[in-house]
Amino acid sequence: MPEQQTSDLEVKDAQVIFSSLWQELEHELGRKNMRFPKEMILLGGAPGAGKGTNTDYIRKVRDIVAEPIVMSSLLNTPEMEALKAGGNMVGDREVVNILFREMLNSRYREGVVLDGFPRTKVQVEVIKMLYDAMIELRTEFANTKYAVHFKQPIYHIMILFVDEKESINRQMHRGREIIEHNKRVRESGKGELLEERPTDTDENLARNRYTIFKEKTYDALLSLKQFFHYHLIDAHPPLDEVKANILSEMEYQSSLELDPRTYDALSPLPLASDITTHARRDLVYRLDRYEIGNQDLFHKVIALIENKIMPIIKPHAISGRALINIEDALLSEPLALSMLIDIFSERGFFASVDVHLLEVPEHFDVTTGKIHCRHKKIYRINIRFKGSEIRIG
Structure with missing residues (x-):
């Protein structure tokens, strides 16, 4: 008391x-x-x-x-x-x-x-x-x-x-x-x-x-x-x-x-920490789902990376950075872009993609003076990874 x-x-x-x-x-x-x-x-x-x-x-x-x-x-x-x-x-x-x-x-x-x-x-x-x-x-x-x-x-x-x-x-x-x-x-x-x-x-x-x-x-x-x-x-x-x-x-x-x-x-x-907590597990789930449910598209994206993108990345092994411009129509499919990013992530790369729409002149109408253009999509793929260490001496 x-x-x-x-x-x-x-x-x-x-x-x-x-x-x-x-x-x-x-x-x-x-x-x-x-x-x-x-x-x-x-x-x-x-x-x-x-x-x-x-x-x-x-x-x-x-x-x-x-x-x-x-x-x-x-x-x-x-x-x-x-x-x-x-x-x-x-x-x-x-x-x-x-x-x-x-x-x-x-x-x-x-x-x-x-x-x-x-x-x-x-x-x-x-x-x-x-x-x-x-x-x-x-x-x-x-x-x-x-x-x-x-x-x-x-x-x-x-x-x-x-x-x-x-x-x-x-x-x-x-x-x-x-x-x-x-x-x-x-x-x-x-x-x-x-x-x-x-x-x-x-x-x-x-x-x-x-x-x-x-x-x-x-x-x-x-x-x-x-x-x-x-x-x-x-x-x-x-x-x-x-x-x-x-x-x-x-x-x-x-x-x-x-x-x-x-x-x-x-x-x-969501918080960033909530997203990253199970990021690897979710990535594995998505890749397996691509293979089971969208096998044809999945293998086409793998082939695109292997044949067209990796040859550009490899010379940048020291810097660990590569910027690739590509026009492949395969990437017009939204799911293909998701697959591409996930594939790179699974292999230890960090990939981001920007889509740029360009107007390319095709012909000039001398009667009207109008320039006719076609639209072209450029996919700019930014790849980052841990570069090689250069040892001196």
Whole structure:
């Protein structure tokens, strides 16, 4: 019971903070200017997990141009320093206030990576309230000229995770590298000194930092899992593998990004992944069906490829590309074109066909001055395949 009472109190605190701050901002800016980022990635990471290393890649994957908002830097502003110098704590209201005002900057309009927020249960509740408020604004302005500024919000929870042992090892390794770097700078007088943090040189402090991450940041973000899109990235492997994990998690998210009405309109069309999943099986089925149900046409297409097309392709074995123009009437049959593409696919080639209709002059009527033409179909077959490697030496 006491735990539930604490939770209720935190929710109430969040409601008071959010409501008062929202009213304050709305009074200053006007409701139509409450334009928060369309996409927000709430990024958390164990110490040494590589947040700084991977943030730019995360932004690249999600096409986010703006620099990340790093809460630790945001709270080092003169305003916050003055607050702390006066003996005051930087509480949830101060944190939310400075964050909201920063996010309303137009440079974050399309998206932002938020590093270090939320860190408390009150902040967790505030972020949920912000999402609900953005949905409300979107509904309110849906049929107005301001609709373009209030898009479907997308929130991601992303955690880069390493265990305690790996975290401590990485912090200690970083500390040794920084100390060695600073030693070289002092001796040579060249370069810039890097910050030497106690947590990077004292194992007990590094362990304590990891504990704080698990008990505060990790738990805060994990509590949002049921509300927003959640990504737990294993950050133990080498950097390239971690990037591959990030890409596979976030590369294709159309059902999350699109307006629900747009998504419903597009949903009858298959995803590329749906088509490719059983592509080989379907290809085999079609080829067998050609042989059984359209044998005569099928064998004519095979003969056309063998006798007229392959002799042109073979000299292009090094480049792996060939463009063939052909006029054979056999290809006027639509099924024959499908067969041709499937046959090449089965043999490991990538084939595409464009049909060009040309007018060829046949004779000139001296009486009327009219030129009589016949129509000629040219089939341009573009063939690609893995070319041969040329070895030198």
